[in-house]
Amino acid sequence: xxxxxxxxxxxxxxSINTSQVKGEIKLPVDEAQLKEDHGIAGDVHAxxxxxxxxxxxxxxxxxxxxxxxxxxxxGDFAENLTSSxxxxxxxxxxxxxxxxxxxxLEVSQIGKSCHEDCVVKExxxxxxxPEKGLFFRVLEGGNLTPxxxxxxxNEAD
Numbered sequence: 001x002x003x004x005x006x007x008x009x010x011x012x013x014x015s016i017n018t019s020q021v022k023g024e025i026k027l028p029v030d031e032a033q034l035k036e037d038h039g040i041a042g043d044v045h046a047x048x049x050x051x052x053x054x055x056x057x058x059x060x061x062x063x064x065x066x067x068x069x070x071x072x073x074x075g076d077f078a079e080n081l082t083s084s085x086x087x088x089x090x091x092x093x094x095x096x097x098x099x100x101x102x103x104x105l106e107v108s109q110i111g112k113s114c115h116e117d118c119v120v121k122e123x124x125x126x127x128x129x130p131e132k133g134l135f136f137r138v139l140e141g142g143n144l145t146p147x148x149x150x151x152x153x154n155e156a157d
Contacts, residue, residue, distance in 0.1 A: 008091070008095075009085060009087055010086075010149055010150060010152065011057065011085040011086030011149070012083065012148070013081060013082075013144060013147065013148040013150055014074060014083060014084045015074030015075065015081070015146055016029050016030075016040075016080065016144055016145070017074055017079060017081070017082065018032065018040055018043040020042070020044055022045075023078075024078065026043075026075035026078050026079065026080065028075055030146075031143060032080075032143070032144050033142070033144075034053065034103050034138050034141045034144060035138065035141045037052070037138060038052060038141070039052035039053050039080075039138060051109060051112065051135040051136075052108075052135075052136060052138050053081060053135070053137075053138060054079045054129070054134070055080065055081040055082075055083060055134045055136065056077050056079040056081075056132060057082070057084065057087075057088050058074070058082055058084045060132045061077070064126075064128055068126070077127065078129070079129070081099075081144075083150050086150055088134060090152075091107050091134055091152075092107065093108065093109065093110065094106065094107060095107045096139070096152070096153040097151065097152055098150075098151045098152075098153050099144055099149070099150050100143070100144050100145070100148035101148075102140065103140060103142045103143075103144055104138075104139040105136035105139065106137050107134055107135070108135050108136055108137045110133070111132070111133055112135065
């Protein structure tokens with residue numbers, strides 16, 4: 001009998017963020033096209049073998065604001081996707097997330113090394129991407145807009 005304990009809660013995409021230069025804060029865009037096994041068209045990290053798309057939940061950004069007193073916005077941690085309501089700690093490498101109707105992502109890495117000249121670290125004194133960021137490979141591409149749902153996919157689905 002399934003108790004639902006392993007069920008992951010769905011989230012909402014609150015911001016899509018891109019940049020054309022590494023090490024910079026990403027800026028929000030109204031929509032994005034994700035390409036299979038590539039990433040977000042026009043983003044500097046597209047084409048990476050492992051870290052094609054990055055994600056951070058808004059709750060982590062707000063917690064950082066509370067700790068540091070520094071006002072932060074989606075994209076300030078150079079994350080491509082900012083979610084709301086997604087339990088980041090429940091994900092493991094290999095887990096999948098359906099975003100909107102078309103896009104399917106697979107967790108390829110949790111956390112990353114912080115750049116020596118991390119813009120966020122300069123602004124706040126710390127960066128949360130090394131521990132809290134999720135990185136994905138794009139299994140199925142498509143278009144995204146803020147407001148799309150992020151639905152964890154069970155292997156049985």
